[in-house]
Amino acid sequence: MLTTMMDRPLLISSLLWRAENVFADRVGVSCDATRGDREFTYRDLGATARRFAGSFENLGIGFGTRVATLAWNTFEHLVAYYAVPACGAVLHTVNHRMSPEHIAYTMDKAEDEVVLIDADLLSVLFEILPRLPRIRHVVVIGDLEQAECSVSAEVTWWSFDGLLLDAVPIEEFPEFDETTASSICFTSGTTGLPKGVVYSHRSTVLHAMAISASGGVAIDGRHSYLLATQMSHVHSWGVPYAGVLQGARLVLPGPHPSPAELLRIITDQTPDVFVGAPAVAALMRAQFDADPERYDLGSVQTMWLGGQVLPPVLVRWWAERGVATVNGWGMTETSPMGTFSNSADCQGRPLPLFQVRVVDEEGRKLPWNGFTTGELEVRSPWVTGTYLDDDRAAEAFDAGWLRSGDVAVIHPDGRLEIRDRVKDxxxxxxxxxxxxxxxxxxxxxxxxxxxxxxxxxxxxxxxxxxxxxxxxxxxxxxxxxxxxxxxxxxxxxxxxxxxxxxxxxxxxxxxxxxxxxxxxxxxxxx
Amino acid sequence: MLTTMMDRPLLISSLLWRAENVFADRVGVSCDATRGDREFTYRDLGATARRFAGSFENLGIGFGTRVATLAWNTFEHLVAYYAVPACGAVLHTVNHRMSPEHIAYTMDKAEDEVVLIDADLLSVLFEILPRLPRIRHVVVIGDLEQAECSVSAEVTWWSFDGLLLDAVPIEEFPEFDETTASSICFTSGTTGLPKGVVYSHRSTVLHAMAISASGGVAIDGRHSYLLATQMSHVHSWGVPYAGVLQGARLVLPGPHPSPAELLRIITDQTPDVFVGAPAVAALMRAQFDADPERYDLGSVQTMWLGGQVLPPVLVRWWAERGVATVNGWGMTETSPMGTFSNSADCQGRPLPLFQVRVVDEEGRKLPWNGFTTGELEVRSPWVTGTYLDDDRAAEAFDAGWLRSGDVAVIHPDGRLEIRDRVKDxxxxxxxxxxxxxxxxxxxxxxxxxxxxxxxxxxxxxxxxxxxxxxxxxxxxxxxxxxxxxxxxxxxxxxxxxxxxxxxxxxxxxxxxxxxxxxxxxxxxxx
CATH class of the missing domain: 3.30.300.30 (ANL, C-terminal domain)
Structure with a gap:
């Protein structure tokens, strides 16, 4: 029997549709310690994304073209998050903190042809550009003059602002199959060369829906999120997609987000949720303790800390300041959110549509009793099923489940508790x-x-x-x-x-x- | 460029997976004024659904078989909500309050072969069975003896409890394409014969995700929902799917949910969210006023009333008892939820992935200014794109948008306000x-x-x-x-x-x- 339902694809442009139309006047902030913090509305975001997309013909960006970003957490980066995939091109968010070798490796592997780059990261690009013959266009956010020294015959240099000025906005983003690639991230490469994961429109939209579901991460239009996680790494945990979908206030910390600058932004922009790595939160703690009179942490209700098991001492320090710590579990391979906990004592329950199990060394399913440890395996529409052109994919999967490499127990009430990395x-x-x-x-x-x-x-x-x-x-x-x-x-x-x-x-x-x-x-x- | 993401279908069985595993010990209640209220856990729900599915061979239920339910809001009906689609069969929830002519028409149109029926609704079936030659098996919930009088050579009669006793539970539900039909509902037929809408696994799962998103309906495991909407009509607004996914406490009011019985259930089972039609809430008000000492409404925080524009007088009466009224907009054609408001003054904002517009009589888009009225048109992955084998489909759509037949304005902040039916x-x-x-x-x-x-x-x-x-x-x-x-x-x-x-x-x-x-x-x- 055939369904009568409309065949509507899950596209990233439909996340933007809601923000532009339903939350047009809601405001986010793109922070900058030297130039000052800039507010933007979701109407601005939509209009700028449509305008940027209108310049893609000049940049040779068509369906499937890989567009790299080397950028901080800024409004312009957020514009690229929408404009590039909405047109069917593929966004490769390059983690500029990797070694030049790894950056060059990932950009070559991704087959990037266009680079969108913050002016103050140009030195990173200059070092590797000779090794990347596919690059045809570089779009510089900020001061283009810095780039003049390296003009070459092969590469055309553009100013982001200049492009916008001349562009005719796209009125309707195209529709295409939802399994189309939307973006690429690479694992951080602790155990060898980085491995590429190619997200789709479908996986990105479903992940945004899952982290919007109440009872879990619950990204919500009533909150203001300070995004200290890099937008160059696993979509800043998906908040730039779910936050826009839900009309939340996104506070983007801009270039060089030092612990002191993050504390300054909390003081000035009063977010209620901090999103970042435990290591950053630990450094913020040290910075605060060194100069407690300077900062006001009063707005923060929640520290959402992820990427590793939380040190209890850190959780306690924030709790003493009235701030609850929450956390979850995820990997680059899992978009990244898989589980979420409203407390710091474990990694919490699987999100909707995310399945977990623990298995022993022979791959047998272990009970969820809270004490039998095994390797965590996961599957979901937003978990990768392979790696981008990589021989190492073979060992990473177990009959349709991703082997996480994490040692865990699962409690009878469905809460996951990570004990260690298998290798550690x-x-x-x-x-x-x-x-x-x-x-x-x-x-x-x-x-x-x-x-x-x-x-x-x-x-x-x-x-x-x-x-x-x-x-x-x-x-x-x-x-x-x-x-x-x-x-x-x-x-x-x-x-x-x-x-x-x-x-x-x-x-x-x-x-x-x-x-x-x-x-x-x-x-x-x- | 190809995505590397797993190809995992969106299936109704994955909603149940979460409840069975992550929320196994959470409890719902199947109420019955005469036999007493029965608690069940989500472990029970999963086990019973797997057991019921294990009996499908006996019932001739295979992939695509249409299984009708003529049933109240009960645990057994909830079991069918999962077991039938999870095996690839199609659940047709028949609204037993329709006229016998309409019931026979819809069951013939749906090509139902198996009927799951509450014993006290058997008279409805007896009247129309001669007109439904496709029916091969009837499964009776409750007392089978009542059915003896009508045993015929063509139909085999079964007891639901007896079937479960003999069945071998299904361990793994099958996986198949997510656009597979999962269930059928018919419109209530105010303007002619009922029109059939065939939902898919995909549309049902996406709808469950959308009504779980925070800031909107936000179905949440911390709430207890009294489901006064019929499970025989538009999936009781999707709560039996989203509520299970989210581990919520579902309070099912059972047979003949009179206003007095609903007040009794609120008093005994202390739900905090009431889900139902304004007409029912109005009758509950009258019943309460007639005998205020008898009932305790203290647990209820929220009346979620839908299906028509809310009479302010009703909203005020509940508000005087400390109960907030919320509402939304939807149709059988839209699964049903499209918009939701946390107050009673309008129909609220579009849910994620649900798009709306208002158009004039020539189909031109009208501005969202809060005063220009036009016909509401909608599109979404959970909006129907046609009707089941029905000539009337042609006039219902406008270039990929469903014409709702409702006259509305949209406010600049994205809130929908229904003014009337076009025909009214x-x-x-x-x-x-x-x-x-x-x-x-x-x-x-x-x-x-x-x-x-x-x-x-x-x-x-x-x-x-x-x-x-x-x-x-x-x-x-x-x-x-x-x-x-x-x-x-x-x-x-x-x-x-x-x-x-x-x-x-x-x-x-x-x-x-x-x-x-x-x-x-x-x-x-x-």
Whole structure:
């Protein structure tokens, strides 16, 4: 029997339709410490996206053309989030914090032909442009003169503002199949070259709907979100899509969002939800404690912190200021939101249409009893089913489920609790040690600011934990061991404590254990 | 460029997956005034749906088989909502309040082969069974003995409980294309024979997601919904799907939900959201006023009333009891929810992925200025694009948009305000009179309980309004006119007030203006 329903595709332009029409007068803010914060309405967003799209013929952008962005969280970047996919082109948000090698690798792999770039990131592009022969057009947001030095015959340089001035706005965005590619993100590449994930209009719209559902992330027009997550990494967790759909106030922190600048924006723009990485929130805490009179955190009700298991000490610090911490679970491969918790004690329940399971090493399903650990596997319309032209895809999937690489338990009430990365677990004398639990206990010591625990090979015990710690005061190894002994068995205590000025972190602010392991290996070899 | 996303279909079984796994211990209630209210968990719902599906081979139910339900709002009906579509069969929820002719017409049109029926509705089926030669199996919920009298060679009679007892549960529901038909509803047929709308898995899942989105209907696991809307009509506004997806507490009022029984259920089961028609809420008001000591409305926070523009007098009565009234706009053709308002003063904003416009008689788009009226047109993945095998489909659409037949304005902030049905507007002396506004003003008179205003032909003025009123106290025509004069121009006042014991209503509780017009025509002819 045939359905009588309309065949309406799920397109990113339909998210913008709602904002432009239903929430036309609602306001967002594009912040800039030097030029000043600028307000914009959703009417502006729609009009500018239509105008930018009107310039695509000049830029050679057609259906399927890859358009890279090297940009901060700004109004212009948000315009590209809509204009590029709405026309059937593909947005590649390049994480400019990666190494030049990785940036060049991803832009080559994505086959980018056009680059939209913030003027102050041009040096990143200059370094790799010779290796990217496909690039034909570069559109500069900000001061075009800085780019003059590198004009070449192959590349045409444009000013974003100039393009807009001359463009005829697109009235109706085209309609096409919802499985059309809309954007590309690459994993942060902690374990080798970055892997490409190609989102579709369908997956992006469904993800926006899922994080708008009440009871979970619940992106809502009544909230004001400070987006400290990079728009260059996994769509800033999808908030630029769901927030526009829902008519929320988006506060975009602009170039170089330092902890001090984020605190300044909270003080001036009074968002009620902060969205960002725990590492950033920890640095904001240190900055605030150094100069508490300068900032007003009063507007913030919620810290939505993601990307790693939350250090309890951080959660407590914000709680003492009346701010609740919430978190969830996700990966670049999962658009990224998969689960969400309204508290900090676990990673929460699967969002609608997102399925989870834990399996043992033979791939057998484990019970949801709150204590049997296994590898988390997931599937959903917004989970990737492969990687962009990459041999490593084969090992990442298990009969239609994505293997997450995370060790987890699921509680009988459906709450997910991540215990560690599979690769970060430490196997000592036949028993498992969770690197995350040792780190969290270390962070509870008042002198410890950062901590990373890795496994190192050991003749007798197979592996033993070693801790890298950044401390703010004198503290001996014995004192740290005494502190750990309060909650952890003795065999969990690290054999060695390496003192560092800063613990290495990845381009998206996570502990970079691959680099730490390499550094340890070099150190041991010496 | 190809997306790398998994190709996961949007299936109704994935709504149930979340409830069974993530909300397994959450509880709903299937009420019954005589047998007592029964609690069930979502674990029960999943297990029973899998068991019922395990009996489908016996019933000849395969992919695409049409399964009719003639049932009240009960646990068993909810089981059918999941089991039937999850196996790829098609659920036809028959509105047993229609006339036998219409019921037979819809069951023939839908090509129903199996009937799931509440024992106390068997008389409805007996009357029409001879006209439905396709029916092979009848499954009776409740007492099978009542059915013995009509055993025929063509039809096999089953007991629902007996079937479950013998069935082997289905472990994994099959996966198939999301555009597969999931269910059929017919319009209530106020203007001729009912028209069939065939929903798909895709449209049903997307509708469930849209009414779960925060800021709108926002179906939420923290709420308890008393579902006074019939599950036999437009999926009880989608709450049985979204409520299960979101882990909400569903309170199903069971057989013969009289106003008194609904008040009893509120008192005993303490739901916080009431979902139903304004007509029912008005009768509950009268019942409560007659015996206020008997009921406790204290749990109710929200009356979600839909299906017609809300009479302000009703909204005020509930507000005086601390209960907020919310409402929206929708049709059988729109699954049904299209817009939603958190207050009673308009029909609210379009839900995500639901697009609206108002057009003039030539089909030109009208501005959203809050005063220019036109016909409302809508489109969305959960709006029908045609009718089931019906010649009347041709006139219902306008270049991909469904013509709603409603006269509306849209405010600059995206709020929809319905003024009247196109067919109910009264054209008098070249000016328009809104029947709804006259009705609402009449209802503000303390003695008026029900009111319906229709247009009748007039030699001089083309049309004039006539009112049908049900009053509880003596009130003269002149007194009614004096009351109307407070807010309405004199030419809007009805020429005649017809006094009735009850204003005719349709099978879904709306004013039946077609019948009223016919009665007036007969009356005038005498």
């Amino acid at each position: 677990l430490i196997k000592s004398g036949g028993e498992w040690i969770s690197s995350v639990e040792v780190e969290n206990q270390l962070l509870l010591h008042p002198a410890v600011v950062e901590a990373a625990v890795i496994a190192v090979p050991h003749e007798t015990w197979q592996e033993r934990p070693v801790a890298w710690v950044r401390t703010t005061a004198e503290v001996s190894d014995d004192q740290l061991r005494a502190h750990l002994a309060v909650t952890l068995p003795k065999f969990w205590h690290p054999d060695t404590f390496v003192r560092v000025d800063e613990v290495p972190k990845t381009s998206v602010g996570k502990l970079d254990k691959v680099r730490i392991r390499r550094m340890w290996a070099q150190k041991s070899a010496v | 507007l009264i054209k008098s002396g070249g000016e328009w009179i809104s029947s709804v506004e006259v009705e609402n003003q009449l209802l503000l008179h303390p003695a008026v309980v029900e009111a319906a205003v229709i247009a009748v032909p007039h030699e001089t003025w083309q049309e004039r309004p006539v009112a049908w009123v049900r009053t509880t106290a003596e009130v003269s025509d002149d007194q009614l006119r004096a009351h109307l004069a407070v807010t309405l121009p004199k030419f809007w006042h009805p020429d005649t007030f017809v006094r009735v014991d009850e204003v005719p209503k349709t099978s879904v509780g709306k004013l039946d203006k077609v019948r009223i017009r016919r009665m007036w025509a007969q009356k005038s002819a005498v």
